[in-house]
Amino acid sequence: MQKTLMEHLRESELAQQWQAVETAATLEAMMAAAWVLARALVLLLMRQVLEARAAQPVSWPHCEACGRRLRSKGWARRQWTGVVGTLKWQRRVGRCPSGCNIGQVAPLDRALGLEAYARTSVGLKERACLLAVLVPFDLAARLLARLTAVEVSAGGIWSWVQARGCQAIVQLDKELARLAAGEPPAPEVLAAEVAALPLMLGADGVKVPFRAHGGHPGGAIAWREVKVGVLARFDQRVQESGKPVFTLKQRRVVAVLGNIEALKPRLWLEALRQSIEQAPRVVWLSDGGTGLWRVFRELFGGLATGILDFYHAVQNVWKAVKVWKDGRSRRARTWWQWARRRMRYGTVDDVLVELYVERAKESLRPAVRQALENLCAYLETHREHLDYARCRREGLPIGSGCMESACKWLIQQRFKGVGMRWSESGFNHLLHLRLAWANERFDSLFACASPNL
Numbered sequence: 263m264q265k266t267l268m269e270h271l272r273e274s275e276l277a278q279q280w281q282a283v284e285t286a287a288t289l290e291a292m293m294a295a296a297w298v299l300a301r302a303l304v305l306l307l308m309r310q311v312l313e314a315r316a317a318q319p320v321s322w323p324h325c326e327a328c329g330r331r332l333r334s335k336g337w338a339r340r341q342w343t344g345v346v347g348t349l350k351w352q353r354r355v356g357r358c359p360s361g362c363n364i365g366q367v368a369p370l371d372r373a374l375g376l377e378a379y380a381r382t383s384v385g386l387k388e389r390a391c392l393l394a395v396l397v398p399f400d401l402a403a404r405l406l407a408r409l410t411a412v413e414v415s416a417g418g419i420w421s422w423v424q425a426r427g428c429q430a431i432v433q434l435d436k437e438l439a440r441l442a443a444g445e446p447p448a449p450e451v452l453a454a455e456v457a458a459l460p461l462m463l464g465a466d467g468v469k470v471p472f473r474a475h476g477g478h479p480g481g482a483i484a485w486r487e488v489k490v491g492v493l494a495r496f497d498q499r500v501q502e503s504g505k506p507v508f509t510l511k512q513r514r515v516v517a518v519l520g521n522i523e524a525l526k527p528r529l530w531l532e533a534l535r536q537s538i539e540q541a542p543r544v545v546w547l548s549d550g551g552t553g554l555w556r557v558f559r560e561l562f563g564g565l566a567t568g569i570l571d572f573y574h575a576v577q578n579v580w581k582a583v584k585v586w587k588d589g590r591s592r593r594a595r596t597w598w599q600w601a602r603r604r605m606r607y608g609t610v611d612d613v614l615v616e617l618y619v620e621r622a623k624e625s626l627r628p629a630v631r632q633a634l635e636n637l638c639a640y641l642e643t644h645r646e647h648l649d650y651a652r653c654r655r656e657g658l659p660i661g662s663g664c665m666e667s668a669c670k671w672l673i674q675q676r677f678k679g680v681g682m683r684w685s686e687s688g689f690n691h692l693l694h695l696r697l698a699w700a701n702e703r704f705d706s707l708f709a710c711a712s713p714n715l
């Protein structure tokens with residue numbers, strides 16, 4: 263009679279784990295015990311297959327240095343850790359008979375695609391790095407132990423993040439160099455319904471706490487600015503009340519520890535990847551920061567419609583009106599509300615005309631004159647970016663909040679925790695992994711990993 267799997271297990275070296283399943287009192291306990299058994303079974307199975315392969319005759323390769331055939335030096339232990347645990351097995355190693363300095367060679371390792379010093383599966387590193395992208399390193403280590411069966415120190419995860427982050431930076435630098443030499447990046451493949459949506463662009467700056475020069479993690483803070491750019495596609499739906507609702511369909515972010523000049527090529531590279539020149543509509547949404555509007559003019563002036571954040575614009579109007587019509591008076595509020603409505607549903611020119619008339623009066627107090635001049639200059643500078651009635655007709659958003667919150671979320675959520683102080687390289691490596699994750703390119707950084715192990 264053929265033995266059942268249960269009978270095999272009962273008599274195997276997994277008898278103990280099997281018994282734990284058999285005697286589990288509750289369903290939860292049974293699942294937990296079965297999971298322990300399954301992991302042990304994976305390791306046992308792999309060890310047996312590896313031992314069988316190791317037992318096969320070895321065809322020794324030739325020495326890379328002198329060309330002589332390598333000679334066996336007997337068996338040596340190998341260890342490798344994946345998501346289910348640590349595998350240990352033995353295989354033959356050889357050396358050059360002439361004593362060339364090529365070290366020990368294990369043909370089975372090579373056949374398995376195992377690099378000489380690899381002790382950890384790429385899949386495990388990928389998961390650890392993904393956790394570190396989302397939460398602090400010590401928490402990532404605890405979560406990893408909880409979710410897999412493997413203990414890795416926070417420092418171990420940190421070093422994997424440095425290595426992969428460095429790889430991501432090198433890759434980006436190559437693409438930027440190619441772009442500078444006139445070679446555009448390969449466009450991202452977009453679903454037809456995404457490609458048909460308008461492309462919204464924006465940028466913002468966020469301050470991040472760094473260690474003061476040469477300082478230690480607990481020392482003084484040096485705040486440095488990180489520039490973030492966002493490229494998003496929104497779907498617009500009009501509610502029954504007539505209010506438009508925007509749903510994010512796709513978002514790509516770029517970021518750099520540096521100034522706006524450093525952001526520009528990164529933003530342009532990503533814009534090309536998002537096929538900006540084929541987009542049915544391109545919109546630049548931003549608040550009043552002059553540096554940001556310079557990016558708009560220099561990169562996207564001919565391609566995009568600029569929209570100044572509505573709330574920012576009317577806030578500036580209020581600032582002047584407060585001076586002009588005396589603080590919180592009823593008159594100030596009434597006039598501001600009128601101007602606000604004209605800007606939203608009519609034209610900013612109506613507001614400007616009123617301001618010009620007022621400004622022409624000789625009896626103005628100097629402070630009022632100054633406030634009105636400032637407001638006029640501001641509205642004139644952005645006259646082209648204040649056509650909110652047109653935005654309404656064409657289904658475009660008038661607030662840059664969605665862009666700014668993307669910037670804040672990218673940086674704030676991970677880099678501004680209590681007591682955090684970053685070193686420049688530590689920040690950059692993690693930032694580039696976080697960008698890869700936010701842009702759905704994390705997997706390609708770990709492309710050789712199998713999906714699960």
Ligand SMILES: [Zn+2]
Nearest residue numbers: 325328358362
């Ligand atoms: Zn040799």
